[in-house]
Amino acid sequence: MRTSLRRLELGVGVALLNLGVFAAWEAVRMPQGTPALPGPGMLPLGLGVLMAVCALVLIVVRTSAEEPVKLGNREVVCALLAVLAAGMLWERAGFLITATLFLSALLWILSPLGWWRSIIAAAAAAAVARYLFQNLLNVVLPPLPFLY
Amino acid sequence: MIGCIWGTVVGVLPGLGPLAGLTLLLPLTYQLEPTGAIVMLAGIFYGAMYGGSTTSILVRIPGEAASIMTAIDGHELARKGRAGPALVVAGIGSFVGGTISVVGLMLFAPPLAQLMLQIGPAAEFGLMLLALIVLGFASGGPPLKTFAMVLAGLLIATVGVDLITAHPRFTFGSLYFINGISFVAMALGLFGVSEILINLEDIARAKVIKPTLRSLVPRAQDLRDSTPAIARGTVIGFVFGFIPGISHVISTFVSYAVERKLSRQPETFGTGRIEAVAGPETANNATTGSAMIPLLVLGIPAIPATAILLSALQIHGVQPGPQMLTEHPQVFWGLIASMYIGNIVLLLLNLPLVGLFVNLLRIPYFYLAPSILLVSMIGIYSVNSNAVDIVIMAVSGLAGYLLRKAKFDPAPLLLAVVLGDRLEVSLRRALTISDGDWWILVQGAMSKIFLGAVVLLGALQTAAWLLGFRRRT
Numbered sequence: 323m324r325t326s327l328r329r330l331e332l333g334v335g336v337a338l339l340n341l342g343v344f345a346a347w348e349a350v351r352m353p354q355g356t357p358a359l360p361g362p363g364m365l366p367l368g369l370g371v372l373m374a375v376c377a378l379v380l381i382v383v384r385t386s387a388e389e390p391v392k393l394g395n396r397e398v399v400c401a402l403l404a405v406l407a408a409g410m411l412w413e414r415a416g417f418l419i420t421a422t423l424f425l426s427a428l429l430w431i432l433s434p435l436g437w438w439r440s441i442i443a444a445a446a447a448a449a450v451a452r453y454l455f456q457n458l459l460n461v462v463l464p465p466l467p468f469l470y
Numbered sequence: 471m472i473g474c475i476w477g478t479v480v481g482v483l484p485g486l487g488p489l490a491g492l493t494l495l496l497p498l499t500y501q502l503e504p505t506g507a508i509v510m511l512a513g514i515f516y517g518a519m520y521g522g523s524t525t526s527i528l529v530r531i532p533g534e535a536a537s538i539m540t541a542i543d544g545h546e547l548a549r550k551g552r553a554g555p556a557l558v559v560a561g562i563g564s565f566v567g568g569t570i571s572v573v574g575l576m577l578f579a580p581p582l583a584q585l586m587l588q589i590g591p592a593a594e595f596g597l598m599l600l601a602l603i604v605l606g607f608a609s610g611g612p613p614l615k616t617f618a619m620v621l622a623g624l625l626i627a628t629v630g631v632d633l634i635t636a637h638p639r640f641t642f643g644s645l646y647f648i649n650g651i652s653f654v655a656m657a658l659g660l661f662g663v664s665e666i667l668i669n670l671e672d673i674a675r676a677k678v679i680k681p682t683l684r685s686l687v688p689r690a691q692d693l694r695d696s697t698p699a700i701a702r703g704t705v706i707g708f709v710f711g712f713i714p715g716i717s718h719v720i721s722t723f724v725s726y727a728v729e730r731k732l733s734r735q736p737e738t739f740g741t742g743r744i745e746a747v748a749g750p751e752t753a754n755n756a757t758t759g760s761a762m763i764p765l766l767v768l769g770i771p772a773i774p775a776t777a778i779l780l781s782a783l784q785i786h787g788v789q790p791g792p793q794m795l796t797e798h799p800q801v802f803w804g805l806i807a808s809m810y811i812g813n814i815v816l817l818l819l820n821l822p823l824v825g826l827f828v829n830l831l832r833i834p835y836f837y838l839a840p841s842i843l844l845v846s847m848i849g850i851y852s853v854n855s856n857a858v859d860i861v862i863m864a865v866s867g868l869a870g871y872l873l874r875k876a877k878f879d880p881a882p883l884l885l886a887v888v889l890g891d892r893l894e895v896s897l898r899r900a901l902t903i904s905d906g907d908w909w910i911l912v913q914g915a916m917s918k919i920f921l922g923a924v925v926l927l928g929a930l931q932t933a934a935w936l937l938g939f940r941r942r943t
Contacts, residue, residue: 330876338618345625348640357906360898362632362639366625373621380614391875397670402868405663405843409860412851424847425840432670432836451844460501461852 323393330391332381339377346370400431417456417463421448473510474815477517481537482525483838488518490662492778493654494842494849496785504786505801509808511782515775516568516758516809520816523560523751524824527553539726539750546742555688556747561820563700563752568813570704571711571759575766576806579795582767586792591899592910596920598893601770602886603927613931615878623883626651627890634898646858653781653887655850655859659866660873660880661774662846666839667871688744696748699729703749707756711763721757722750759809766790766802770889774881777888 349370355361408424415423425444430437455461473495480491491514499507522537527544540560547556589597602620629640630650641647703725710721729749730739739746762779764770769791771777783790788798795802850859873880897911904910912921 327877330872334873334876334878338622341622341625345628345640352639353635353637358902358904359906360901362635362637365894365897366628366639369621369625369628373618373625376614376618376621380618383614392671393875394667394871395671398667398871401667401670401839401843402663402864402871405847405864405867406861408847409857409864412847412857412860417848421844425844428840428843429836432839433834434836447841447844451848455848455852461848462855463848463851464857 323395325391325393327389327391330393335377335381339374339381342370342373342375342377344370346374397432401428404428413464414467416466417452418448418466420464421451471513471815473513474517474812474819477514477519478521478524478816478820480514481518481521481523488515488775489657489778490665490842490846491518492775492782493658493662494845496654496778496782496849496853499782500785500852504783504788504798505804507786508779508783508788508801508805511779512762512805512808513812513815515779516755516812517816518775519568519755519758520561520564520820522754523564523747524557524820527556527560527747537722537751537754539722540747540754542726542740543743543746546740547744547747550742552742555692555744557824558688558821559692559696559744559748560751561817563696563703563748564755565813565817566700567704567707567752567754567756568758568816569810571708571756572806572809572813573759574708575759575762575809578760579763579767579802582763583792583795586767589916590914591896591903593914593916593920594896595893595900595911596917596924597768597770598889598896599924600920600927601764601768601889602882602893603924603931616882619873619878619880619883620886623886624890624893626656626883627887628894633891633895646856651887652850652853652859652862653884654778654853655862656866656887657774657778657781657884658846658850659863659868660870660884663843663863663867664870664874664880666842667867668874669835670839692744695744699725699745699749700752702728702732703752704756706749707753708760710753711757711760721753725749725753762805766794766805767792769892771885774884777885780888 345366347370349363349366352363352366353361354363354367404424404427408420411420411423422441422445425447426437426441429435429440429444433440435443452463456463476495477488477491480488480494492511495514496511499510502510523540523544526537526541527548544556544560547553627650629647631638631641631648638648706725706728707721710724726739726746726749729743729745730736733739733743733745761776765776765780767790769780769789771780780790783801788794788801846863847860850863851857853859870880873883900910901908910917912918
């Protein structure tokens with residue numbers, strides 16, 4: 323996908339504005355304390371307001387020149403989705419299944435290996451990783467679900 | 471030894487700098503006692519600084535940002551068949567710079583710690599503000615973007631239970647957010663995952679120049695030319711290491727510029743000059759010792775990589791700061807001893823094994839990227855045994871990718887997350903002591919110095935940006 327730096331900056335500015343407004347909105351409901359004993363809401367409220375003002379200035383001023391930006395491709399999107407999916411599956415499906423699925427998907431998409439070679443390579447790599455980290459380095463990894 | 475080897479490997483591999491290397495191995499140090507853990511992580515830190523030069527010289531791919539200047543003349547030397555001398559001079563320079571900066575760390579840290587023991591909450595607040603503003607000053611981007619990143623980092627730091635009243639903030643009733651957002655997951659996402667995503671956009675294989683062992687021996691003229699550059703690089707690197715931000719990168723640019731300025735043939739820079747390799751490589755490694763001073767003495771990480779070291783120390787129950795020298799002297803002096811040994815290990819390790827490290831570059835990126843991501847996920851899961859951290863890492867990776875594309879530097883955000891708690895607690899303690907009188911923040915001598923520097927730097931930065939902005943428009 324192609325976009326421009328200014329448009330991207332505008333997007334980040336809007337996201338920061340939302341973050342600032344949301345933080346200030348939430349912070350108002352926290353105890354503000356007194357000048358002598360400031361409460362937990364004082365700093366988030368101040369920061370939220372400052373963040374919103376700063377984001378507004380960013381949106382209006384926009385510091386960069388107009389230049390094209392390449393934003394993501396199939397590989398980037400797939401890698402990101404694969405990490406997200408792995409995070410969600412990690413404890414439900416266990417390490418071996420999650421790692422095999424994760425590596426198979428990425429190898430299939432990124433490498434010239436076919437799908438079945440990707441699955442075999444991924445399963446082998448997941449088993450090696452499990453042995454290395456769990457048995458040799460004592461890292462506790464989630465077990466297979468049917469072993470609970 | 472493991473830290474040095476791993477550090478060299480991550481330094482050699484493009485897209486994996488010291489920060490990613492540290493975050494990847496951090497969870498594996500939990501089994502070690504604090505001194506062993508911090509020694510290993512410090513080994514990764516300066517190992518990565520060493521390793522970055524190898525790919526810069528042989529492939530013209532800087533393994534990390536601090537090796538960009540080395541790539542210019544280093545690779546030109548390699549193309550002329552003189553990769554060996556360039557690697558040896560880079561190794562010697564790194565060794566000299568690294569070792570002398572450790573001596574500086576040893577000399578400067580204890581008296582500075584004594585001085586810092588005397589400051590109260592108001593001065594500490596000023597110091598935290600100063601650290602954030604210097605960081606913004608050094609990050610090089612427009613101050614508005616840096617300021618936005620600092621504010622975002624400070625806001626993220628407020629997530630979790632309030633340290634003074636135990637009131638939950640931005641937790642949305644979830645137990646996960648009670649202790650705040652995992653710093654390591656965020657760091658790994660913002661820097662490690664985003665770097666991999668950027669590299670995935672252009673998977674190209676570079677042509678590797680492989681030197682023979684015999685060709686490593688430099689000529690006497692090479693050593694004569696590089697000795698003054700190494701001396702200057704050591705001083706530049708050590709001084710710049712104190713500056714929070716991207717000091718290790720800036721020091722290499724300054725060293726290159728100084729060497730060029732002092733050269734009798736400045737026009738030949740860029741065509742393969744040995745001084746242009748010796749100076750920046752020495753400066754790069756000389757920052758490692760001085761960058762440890764703000765971390766160990768003030769508890770302020772000067773660069774994102776030392777923020778991971780700070781996190782590691784805290785996980786092992788060691789709070790960096792002025793008290794560290796008295797409360798955990800074995801960690802402090804153990805670290806210093808390890809830095810001396812580590813520099814020798816790296817010199818002995820890097821030169822004979824250069825061929826082996828270079829072979830790592832032959833591994834196609836489409837195999838490397840999934841493996842790095844899997845190891846990152848294992849590492850991040852082992853911190854809290856919580857899969858939500860992997861999701862946080864992915865989301866931070868996306869955020870880091872977009873921020874970098876939009877030319878926002880995520881380093882100030884990360885460092886603000888680290889400093890946020892101390893900034894807030896010191897401000898609130900100072901206000902409680904003064905019964906709500908804000909003037910306490912400018913009453914002490916140290917507070918005046920810190921806040922004066924904040925105002926001065928802030929004004930300078932804004933003026934410089936406004937002048938540049940007006941010129942552009």
